Amino acid sequence: MRIGVVTFPGSLDDRDAGRAVRVAGGEAVALWHGDADLHGVDAVVLPGGFSYGDYLRCGAIARFAPVMQPLVDAARGGLPVLGICNGFQTLCESHLLPGALIRNDHRKFVCRDQRLRVESTATAWTSGYEQGQEIVVPLKNGEGGFVADQRTLDELEAEGRVVVRYLDDNPNGSYRDIAGITNARGNVVGLMPHPEHAVESLTGPTTDGLGFFTSVLEGLIRA
Amino acid sequence: MIDTVELAAKTPDQPQPWGELGLKEDEYQRILDILGRRPTNAELAMYSVMWSEHCSYKSSKVHLRQFGEKAPPTDALLVGMGENAGVVDVGNGYAVTFKVESHNHPSYVEPYQGAATGVGGIVRDILAMGARPVAVMDSLRFGSLDAADTHRVLPGVVAGVGGYGNCLGLPNIGGEVVFDPSYAANPLVNALCVGVMKHEDIHLANASGVGNKIVLFGARTGGDGIGGASILASESFDDSKPSKRPAVQVGDPFMEKVLIECCLELFAARVVEGIQDLGAAGISCATSELASNGDGGMHVELEKVLLRDPSLTPGEILMSESQERMMGVVAPDNLDAFLTITAKWDVETAVIGEVTGTGRLVIDWHGETIVDVDPRTVAHDGPVYSRPFERPAWQDELQAAVPTRLPRPSTGDELRATLLRLLASPNVASKSWVTDQYDRYVLGNTVLAQPEDAGVLRIDEESGLGVAIATDGNGRYAKLDPYTGAQLALAEAYRNVATTGARPLAVTDCLNFGSPEDPAVMWQFAEAVRGLADACQVLGTPVTGGNVSLYNQTGETAILPTPVVGVLGVLDDVARRTPQGFRTPGHVIYLLGETRDEFGGSEWAWAEHAHLGGLPPSVDLDAERELAEILVNASRDGLVDAAHDVSDGGLAVALTESVLRYGVGARVWVPDGIDPFVFLFSESQARAVVAVPRSEEVRFTDMCSARHFAHQRIGVVDDGGMLDAQGLFTVPVDELRTAHESTLASAVEA
Incomplete structure (x- = not known):
């Protein structure tokens, strides 16, 4: 299965997302922000970073990159899309997901190993996890x-579209401790935490993040 | 009217602002002698920045030569001192380049931008060698934690280091944060970057091949950072002078990220003959260094430089330290391919000149020649000073003020309270408030990061080949004895690399001192360099490059002499690395090395008694080498499960840090014949604590015995949730953690 990873100018975790796809057993395909099509990939990851320097607003310029047009169309048609961090911000800016991401309530950048609870396994990217x-x-x-x-x-909660929630201290002031959400169809997921950095015990705090990538690969094989 | 070479020849007596540009009278005279006429304004600008202390090393050069003269024989060094950064062979065809550099003065004037552009500058140095930058570290020093100005400088610097490094996508894998009143108006921001390449990808900064094009690419040139190297970094702070804020550069990490990817693609396409980053002294430095390192000359049409501000004068364009710029030397046949790649990355590019065979650096401005010099006289043949140095009269008095008469804790309760106070003291306290603002995960190759003894990176996913890097420095030790202090900085960084299991290979250094015009400061500097060069010779680790920062003083008060030393080591397989934290109950705790009654310059004397006097702990480089070999072999053979060096605050602090890492407990006992206070808090060197699985205990102790290296079984890891110093005191791990972790956040966020 071929999973595309988009590189915008300023993308940072693109190579890591590609590695996670490979560790999970998929083939990572590099997509360029200027591409006019998706090269026939089976799913797409929008990686973390500071696309276009996060000028104006995080993800606000990336939304207008040429590759986003076919991506938005394909996502509306059911293509699995995972936005991580800056990718989540871009999905919100693209109106594929509701809400917005704003500056952390404590006004500082935060890097830490975060405990999370998987609230929904009814998405393309979390089907391999246990509920809770x-x-x-x-x-x-x-x-x-x-x-x-x-x-x-309320709608997100009622429809089971909160995908992951922060446990322990809320690290950034997210409403209702929300760390990730999905669209109604469950194919588009946005996450603030970085599962691609938890796929190898050598470099990650755990390998708990691998499930996002194996979930989508298994789903694609079944389909 | 533009000041041309022709005009300068006709108007020899025109007064020139050499003093305002930071030149001394005899230096100005020397420029007149070199040129045989007065310099044009543009030439004067170039000489003033390139002959500044910061760029020319004019006060330090005569001492720094020892790093070359005493360099130990090594096969590992591929590129030595004098290039943008040294390059070390780490095996499997890989080469690693690393360097530490200061950005002290700008970080005081404008903490966020000063620190941010410090990171940006060192990253470009590494990039200019042809390497992909893969990690940064930062070694920071501030005034007292409770001083009001520290609450301005510290958050700004941390946000700047994080803001730039995070946005650049480089993991920050370690460093130091130290507080001392002497750094109050002179904070130290030393940034280190490490990069990786294949041997054949090494690039050098020279402009050769007549007809090759000189290409300036990256950000446009603006009015920021003018005089950064000369009037800002090469003078002491003084209230009587105007604000130096305009001399600080402003960074754009997004531009630099794009520039990195663009450069790496240019290197891969083999369309770059020579390359130089633009840092201190901007175009003046890049053109004169490229030309003087090449085999010919260079002709530049300065009006072709793309500007952010069209009102800049030619002199300002030459001096601007605008960030995120590179200068490439490109063969005409490759120019189209070069421009295609820069266009792909939306990087603005201007062909501003070409390599000539004249041996001269000639710069024109709209057809008129404004610079015509021998580039060597600008870049390499600047003034060299043998400044007077003298051991200060107060040194004897300082060394005589030994800490032996300070009241010492003796009962269990007193020792317990001492440990908790030390853990909460600013220098020992957890630095997570700082390091949690840095991305340590990006690029996915970080194997160990802060608060580990050293950062460890995987550089080859297939073989597991990796490197470890640590930076250390102790200004208090260096104040008591600069020769020993510099050696102790090296010894600690060397030991920290070895505790992870890495074989130490090479050194970079950042030498932070006060004014070289003070003979006492110059003596500190000379002694520190001599000490470091001697120790590098013994340990077999050559200095590959680094940086000198002088004039870190306000008025008559200099900072503590602060040599910061970075050591790079190699791990054949990073899966074999040893972390610092105790993990497994039942493992046996050993103390390696000998403990003596050594409290001069110690954290205990400083934190508990505000005392600084006596002599620093003694250095035993042979013991350091032996200890490192034990640690490296034990790591490779799986004989140890955890290893942590014993340094600031002594064994008690080291044990606490090892317990806190994974929240286990430990029982330890004080061996017979040693005073518990000395055992727990002495800062004797060449020591480490390790956790040994019982199954490996015999093999481990046999190895230590065979090497005649002191080793004592001092405890056991357990799951009791306590640090139990048997017969003396117990402290719950939660209480240790609270003491250790609250200091910084509560001070800065109050």
Whole structure:
């Protein structure tokens, strides 16, 4: 299975996302922000980083990159898409996911090993986890506070679209401790924590993040 | 009207602002002698920045030669001192380049930008060698933690280091944070970068091949950082002078990230003959160094430089230290391919000149010649000073003020309270408030990062080949005895690399001192260099490059002499690395090395009694070497499960840090015949604590015995949630953690 990883100018975790795809058993395909099509990939990861320097607003310029047009269309058609950190911000800016990510409430960048609970396994990227499973993966962001209006938050909760939630201290002021959400169809997932940094015991705090990548690969094989 | 060479020849008596540009009268005279006429304004600008202390090393050169003269024989060095950074062979065809550099003065004036551009500058040095930058570290020193200005400088510096490094996508894998009142108006920001390449990818900074094009690419040139190297970094702070804020550069890490990827693609396409980053002294430095390292001359049309501010004068363009710029030497046949790649990355590029055969650096401005010099006179043949140095009169008095008469804790309760206070003291306290603001995961190859003894990186996923890097320095030790202090800095960094299991290979250094015009400071500097060069010879680790930062003083008060030493080591397989934390109950704790009654310059004397006097701990480089070999072999053969060096705060602090890492407990006992206080808090060198699985205990002790290296079984790892110093005191791990972790956050966020 071929999973595309988009590189925007300023993407940082693109090579790591590619590595995670390979560790999970998939083939990583490098996609360039200027590409006009998705080269026939079976799923896409929008990696972390500071696309276009995060000028204006995180993800606000990446949204207009040429590759995003076919990506948005494909996502609406059911293509599995995972946005991690800056990728999550870009998905929100693209209106594939509701809400927005704002500056951390403590105004500092935070990097730590974060305990999370998997709240939904009904997505393309979390089907391999147990409902309620607790995992630890790195978190690193300066603008990771998830915000949305009350109605949207209630809707996300009611429809089971909160995918992962922060445990212990809320690291960035996200409403309702939300660390990741999905769209109604469950194919598009946005995450603030970085599962691609928890796929090898040598370099990660755990290998708990691998499940995101194996989930989508297994789903694609079944499909 | 533009000041041309022609005009300069006709107007020999025109007064020139050499003093304002930081030149001394005799230096100005020397420029007149070299040129045989007065310099043009542009030439004067070039000479003033290139002959500054920061760029020319004019006060330090005569001492730094020892690093070459005493260099130990080694096969590992591929590129030595004098290039942008040294390059070390680490095996499997891989080469690693690393260097530490200061950005002290700018970080006081404008903490965020000063620190940010310090990271940016060192990263470009590494990139210019042809390497992919793979990690950064930062060694930071501030005034007292409770001083108001520290609360301005510290958060700004940390945010700057993080803001730039995080956005660049480079993991920050370690460093130091130290507090001392002497750094109050002179904080030290020393940034280290490490890069990786294959041997055949090494690039050098020279402009050769007549007709080759000189290409300036990256950010546009603006009015920031003018005089950064000369009037800012090469003078002491003094209230009577105007603000130096405009001399600080402003960084754009996004531009630098793009520039890195762009350069790596240019290198891979083999379309770059020579390359130089633009840092201190900007275009003045890049053109004169490239030209003088090459085999010919260079002709530049300065009006072709892309500007952010069209009102800049030619002199300002030559001096600007705008960030995120590189200068490449490109063969005409490769120019199209070069421009295609820079266009792909949206990096603005201007062909500003070419290599000539004249041996001269000629710079024109709209057709008129404004610079015509021998580039060597700018870049290499600047003034060299043998400044007077003299052991200060107060040195004897300082060394005589030994700490033996300070009241010492003796009962279990007193020792317990001492440990908790030391853990909470600013220099020993956890630095997680700082390091949690740095991304340590990006690139996915970080095997160990802070608070480990050294950062460890995987550089080859297939073989597991990796490197370890540590930086250390102790200004208090160096103040008591600069020769020994510099050796202790090296010894600690060397030991920290070895505790992870890495074989130490090479050294980079950042020498931070006060004003070289003070003979006492110059003596400290001379002694530190001599000490470091001698120790490198014994340990077999050559100095590959680094940086000198002088004038770190305000008025008459200099900082503690602070040589910061970075050591690079290699691990054949990073899976074999040894972390510092105790993990497994039942493992036996050994103390390696000998403990003596050594408290001069210690954390205990400073934190408990505000005392600094006597002599620093003695250095035994042979013991350090032996200890390192034991640690490296034990790591490779799986004889140890954890290893941690014993340094600031002594054994008690080392044990606490090892317990806190994974939250286990430990029982330890004081061996017969040693005073518990000395055992727990002495800072004797060449020591480490290790945790040994019982199954390996015999093999481990046999190895130590065979090498006649002191080793004592002092405890056992357990899961009791306590640090139990048997017969003396117990402290719950939670209490240790609270003491250790609250200091920084509560001070800075108050």
